[in-house]
Amino acid sequence: GAVVSQHPSWVICKSGTSVKIECRSLDFQATTMFWYRQFPKQSLMLMATSNEGSKATYEQGVEKDKFLINHASLTLSTLTVTSAHPEDSSFYICSAREAGSGNTIYFGEGSWLTVV
Amino acid sequence: EDQVTQSPEALRLQEGESSSLNCSYTVSGLRGLFWYRQDPGKGPEFLFTLYSAGEEKEKERLKATLTKKESFLHITAPKPEDSATYLCAVRPGRGSTLGRLYFGRGTQLTVWP
Numbered sequence: 001g002a003v004v005s006q007h008p009s010w011v012i013c014k015s016g017t018s019v020k021i022e023c024r025s026l027d028f029q030a031t032t033m034f035w036y037r038q039f040p041k042q043s044l045m046l047m048a049t050s051n052e053g054s055k056a057t058y059e060q061g062v063e064k065d066k067f068l069i070n071h072a073s074l075t076l077s078t079l080t081v082t083s084a085h086p087e088d089s090s091f092y093i094c095s096a097r098e099a100g101s102g103n104t105i106y107f108g109e110g111s112w113l114t115v116v
Numbered sequence: 117e118d119q120v121t122q123s124p125e126a127l128r129l130q131e132g133e134s135s136s137l138n139c140s141y142t143v144s145g146l147r148g149l150f151w152y153r154q155d156p157g158k159g160p161e162f163l164f165t166l167y168s169a170g171e172e173k174e175k176e177r178l179k180a181t182l183t184k185k186e187s188f189l190h191i192t193a194p195k196p197e198d199s200a201t202y203l204c205a206v207r208p209g210r211g212s213t214l215g216r217l218y219f220g221r222g223t224q225l226t227v228w229p
Contacts, residue, residue, distance in 0.1 A: 006159070034216065043203065043221040044160070093159050095217075105150065105217060107159040 003027060004096050006108035013084055013115055020080045021111045023094030029074040030096035035067075038091045038110075050077040084115040119143075122204050122220035129194055129227050137189040137202055137223045145209025149187050150217060151180050152203040160203055163189075194227045201225070 003026040013019045023033055031052050036044040048069050049057040056069035066088075068080040077096075081088055093110040121140045129135055141149065148167055152160035164173045166182040173180050177198065179190040189202055201224045205217040 004159075041224075043219045046216065046218075049216060091157075104162065104165060106162060107152070110157070110159040112157070 004030075004094065004106045004108040006092075006094055006111050008111060009109060010112035011114070013113070015085055015115055016083055018080055018082045019084055019113060020078055021092055021094075021113070023077045023079070023096070023108055025075045025096045025098070025106075028096075028098040030077075030098060031074060032097050033071060033077040034095045034097075034105075035069060035077075035079050036093045036095065038093060044093060047079075081113065084113070086115045089113055089115045120204055120206055120218050120220035122202075122223050124223060125221065126224045127226070129191075129225070131195055131227055131229050132193045134190070134192045134194070136191070137204075137225070139187045139189070139204030139220055140185060141187070141204075141206050142185075143206045143208045143218070146206060147209040148207040149182055150205040150207070151178075151187070151189055152205065154201045154203055154222070156201075163202075191225070194225075196227045196229055199225055199227045 005024045005026055007022045011019055033050040035047045037047050038044050046059050047062045050069045050071040052071045052074050058064045066082055071077040091110050091112055095105050095107045097105050119142045123138045148165050150165050151163040154160045164180040169184045171182050177192050181188045201222040203222045205219045207217055
């Protein structure tokens with residue numbers, strides 16, 4: 001089956017710094033990728049929809065200047081958490097829809113971010 | 117408003133004790149109901165997609181069914197390795213970005229020997 005890879009799996013950064021998380025579709029092209037955030041024992045909350053070659057669409061309440069999304073190619077989307085603060089510590093997960101596959105959505109393994 | 121509600125929140129079963137997880141939904145024009153399995157600290161693993169009422173899909177000890185208002189994930193003779201959080205998600209049909217999913221909170225299943 002299709003594979004979505006995230007990197008890094010976990011990262012610790014200092015408060016005030018920025019950190020980038022990559023999401024790659026390894027064996028298929030993804031015109032659309034999605035970024036989710038998940039707190040412990042909570043469900044996935046959609047942050048933004050990343051479209052290849054255009055601006056991302058952010059969900060209500062998500063700061064676009066804080067969570068920068070770039071979808072430069074059909075296999076790569078990046079999420080940059082700028083000026084990170086401890087409250088940004090969370091599990092970030094991306095998903096990708098395989099172009100032409102209908103409705104199947106594949107998820108990455110997730111990235112743990114800890115801001116100290 | 118599109119909503120997905122899963123029950124129970126947590127379920128403990130003895131190995132071999134069959135049971136069902138419920139996912140109730142209200143959505144404008146369902147274009148797919150998805151079941152995922154999520155292990156602690158990992159991303160969701162795709163299990164099934166159901167598209168229309170009456171549809172059923174099976175995979176090993178799991179069987180998913182769909183009605184117009186809810187979906188069930190039946191677990192037959194579960195084993196400890198089936199312990200995980202099971203997530204249900206829907207994709208609305210009208211005015212929705214392809215691939216955008218709405219998730220329930222999940223059911224945390226624990227199967228003990």
